[in-house]
Amino acid sequence: MSSAFVDSDLDPLEPTLQSILDQKSLRWIFVGGKGGVGKTTTSCSLAIQLAKARESVLLISTDPAHNLSDAFNQKFGKEARKVEGFENLSAMEIDPNGSMQELIEGAEGSQNPLGNMMQDLAFTIPGVDEAMSFAEVLKQVKSLSYSTIVFDTAPTGHTLRFLQFPAVLEKALSKISQLSGKFGPMLNGILGAQGGPGGVDEMMQKMEGMREVIGEVSKQFKDPDLTTFICVCIPEFLSLYETERMIQELNNYQIDTHSIVVNQLLFPQKGSTCEQCTARRRMQKKYLEQIEELYEDFNVVKCPLLVEEVRGSDKLRKFSEMLVKPYEPPAED
């Protein structure tokens, strides 16, 4: 019996994000892509659809440009706030630099010059500020009980670099604690024992805490049942190149990714005489074919370019339907 030959394997995967909505075990969903490709629109739409299929959804943005506030026409802040018009959708905007400043100021409570020096030393570890701000976010988030969390990643795309940090941080932390152990008592003796190396120990503990959180969370991120990454792009060469690079990087970090959203697809009306539109459509078609050939084991969602900005809950709701029901382009020439 040729039951081994399954036809459905040869069909392309469905061009929707339905599989993500159906996967109930997913806890962390990242939406990323470089260069104004429609990340925020996609993450908001995805959060709206998820809210229909889950108990509670949290949407987080670490972009200092307050894009979530713009998208929903509502002010969000460091504390999770319910989005107007939705029962189980909340949003949070965290400014990573802001939280870093607070951390530094908080730790400066002990006026130990040695402690400050050690703090400065600690902050020279590459990327520690990103890691700490992210760890801060995660600590807050873990204590809250949301069934799914959607991350609207920063436009620079550095968000997931912090996953390398547990190893780097461990080495650096052990060096620093060695140093503070050796020089702390000596310098304190010279400076007249100003309250002992209290500042340093506090700092150490905080960093240890961060490291543990990051280590634990990065394990979760590598589990495909718990985490997935959605790449947003537009059908143009540079965006495609960046997407491919990002997917390879995610594979190196062992983070699951199996969905791509292609945005801003142009569909000129029948009988259109706009040269630019037809030329652009031709170019987009070329890249769209390449995308479909290269990412045949991905869910590739195609979203059109609309005539108005997608802002406000209603427009976002309408747009979010396109993530689950493939868009039917009008008949072409």
Added chain:
Amino acid sequence: MISLLILVIVLTIATHLVNTLGAAAINNALLVFYCGIYTSLPTKTSQDVRNQQALQKEVVMLRAELRGTSSQDEFAKWARVRRSLDKKVADLEKLTGSVGAIRTKFDAQTGFVRWVSTSGVGWAISLWYCREPIFWIPEGWVPGYVEWGLSFPKAPIGSVSIQVWTFAVTQVLRVVAPIVGSLITSVMFMRKPVAPMQAGSGEKDKEL
């Protein structure tokens, strides 16, 4: 039995020659021999060396293919070639590292063997004949403490010990060898026609 005096001279000259001329050449020759034997044997070393060579060829081929594919027009094919190239380059780097380590170990071992068979033999002979006088110094030539120094450590006083003699030969060789070397190279060059040299020297005369 050869006179100890001559033996020491011969040995020192041989060591010097081997160390200056032969070190790298002998290493390379032996390595070819080693790899030759090893690549035909089904050991891990030979496997690694063969894999590394095959991988290098593949990487070169893939790079050529990547250059020939337009990333704008055939992005899918370009990306697939790029992916396999990246993977092969990573594997190649790992393999080169391990093969390089083997080579370093081999160099160290060969160097050691070479040293033992040249300087080592010299030291062994020094120790074995440490009490033998190489030759006797006529009485009264040098003061007493100098005689003691010349026979240091164990040869009878009034004679020259093998260690002192070895030292003397080495020092003379160190001075003589560059002179001999340059003489030989100039003789080798003299055999070739010297027309260009004459033109050069003619110009120099004009300047003076």
